[in-house]
Structure formats: structure tokens, C-alpha cells
Amino acid sequence: MEYAALQEEIKNAMRARDKNRLAILRQVLGEVKNIEVNERREIVEADVDAMLKRLVKQTSETLEGSIKAGTNEERTAMLKEQVEILEAYLPKQIEGAELVALVEKTIAEVGAETKRDMGKVMGALNAATGGNFDKAAAAKEVGSRLA
Structure with missing residues (x-):
């Protein structure tokens, strides 16, 4: 996903009042901006994709912990939705x-x-x-x- 496309998706989420999608995309944007500031370079598509993969992994691990604990079903449902949102923005996997x-x-x-x-x-x-x-x-x- 390109940096400009990420910013456009944030705008679309704001227009749709999709708070969960907006929160996730803002988290990705924040992480990507950290790269831009810390490394003092322009963001490329690979940076955004790497950040998406990292967040999918982190959120999936949190989801697994939440499922094992089994105490907060609302949080588990929110984490499942976050993983689905993030995976939708990942590049298509080569298979078959x-x-x-x-x-x-x-x-x-x-x-x-x-x-x-x-x-x-x-x-x-x-x-x-x-x-x-x-x-x-x-x-x-x-x-x-x-x-």
C-alpha cells in the first residue's frame, strides 16, 4: 500500500465514521511517520507493507492471548476485526x-x-x-x- 493511499483510506474511514478502521489506520500512519522522522527519508510502499505485516503479527498475538484468557469477548471481537482490517490492506500473497x-x-x-x-x-x-x-x-x- 502506498503512503498516499494510506492517507486516503484514513479520510474514507473518517467520512464513513468507522472508528475501529480509523484507529487502526492511524496507528499504521503513526508508525510509518516514525520511520520517516527517525530515518530522515521518504516513505516507500515497502515501509507501509512492512508496518502492516508487523501490526498484523502483533494484533494476532494479542488476539490469541485474549482467546486463551476467554474473559473479555468484546475485546476479542474488536481484535478479530482489527486483524481482518489490517489483512485487507496487505499485498496479495502469491500462491497456487x-x-x-x-x-x-x-x-x-x-x-x-x-x-x-x-x-x-x-x-x-x-x-x-x-x-x-x-x-x-x-x-x-x-x-x-x-x-
Whole structure:
């Protein structure tokens, strides 16, 4: 998600009076602005995506704790909604046939032949996609193609 698109989504949430979405998007914006101020550089799309992934992970962990505690159903419902909102803004994950084709291409580019080369292939996949792929499925596919 681009920085300008994030700001536009905040405006849309304000117009729709969607307080939960607005709070989450403002949290993302605040974290991204911290990067801008602390590192003194322009924000790129990868910064926003990384922040979204980090917040999804943090909110998911909080949600798991809330579910295990089982005491506050209202808070658990709010956390579920927050995770869904954040995941909607994440870039599309590469999976299925597209992932298989990318794995084949990457194995050929890296010149991988044995399972020892699996780390190289996974690293190249991560670099090529920015980490936006189903890692478990990719590891299974790479493992099945290498001797």
C-alpha cells in the first residue's frame, strides 16, 4: 500500500465514521511517520507493507492471548476485526500455480540441485516477492523439486 493511499483510506474511514478502521489506520500512519522522522527519508510502499505485516503479527498475538484468557469477548471481537482490517490492506500473497511457476524459475536462476540449496532458493523467493508468498507451500514445493 502506498503512503498516499494510506492517507486516503484514513479520510474514507473518517467520512464513513468507522472508528475501529480509523484507529487502526492511524496507528499504521503513526508508525510509518516514525520511520520517516527517525530515518530522515521518504516513505516507500515497502515501509507501509512492512508496518502492516508487523501490526498484523502483533494484533494476532494479542488476539490469541485474549482467546486463551476467554474473559473479555468484546475485546476479542474488536481484535478479530482489527486483524481482518489490517489483512485487507496487505499485498496479495502469491500462491497456487503462480507460486509453482515462480519456484521453478527461481530454482533455475539459482542453479539449485540438492536440498542443501533450499535456503538459497527460499532467500531468492523472498527477495523477488518481498516476502509476499505462502512460505509453507513454497518450502514444500522446493523440497519436492530438489534431490
